[in-house]
Amino acid sequence: MENFGISFSITLLAWQTLLLVVLLVWTYCLIDILRHKFRNDGKITWFLIVFFLPILGSALYLSTGKTRRVIFN
Template sequence: MTGGEMHGFEIIGAVGIAMMFVFWLIFAAGFVVWLWALVDILRHEFSGNNKLIWLLVVISLPLLGVLLYWFIGREQKVSSDVHAPFSGHGEDNKEEER
């Protein structure tokens, strides 16, 4: 056996490590997308009980739930200006200026 060659279990070990790395990379990406969907649902308003329903769907069926939310749920958001309550123009600021 020469110095740079791999035989038998050494090849299986190297392939196994590469496959494990790919698996964890896919898992991490899926987890990030799942977490994004949960945060997006929690940050936005929905009509009726849609927020609760989408939370249950995404938590119960992670992969399918995220796909359904991506294609269907995002269109069900109630459009509103999310920055309006934090605009800084209110009665509290007038008292501070005095």
């Protein structure tokens, strides 16, 4: 019975760590979207995608969305 308690604690810690990382990345993406300007209605679109699809939306935004921001010289 003691092995079950130890493995459960490690598994719970792993899930909590994963959840915390996802929450931090999701929050970073939402704040980054709100702070920058995008072409056309890109800000609203990216915000809705990241807000309603936290894991997939954050991954998409970090891989493609950041390149679609308006850059001022």
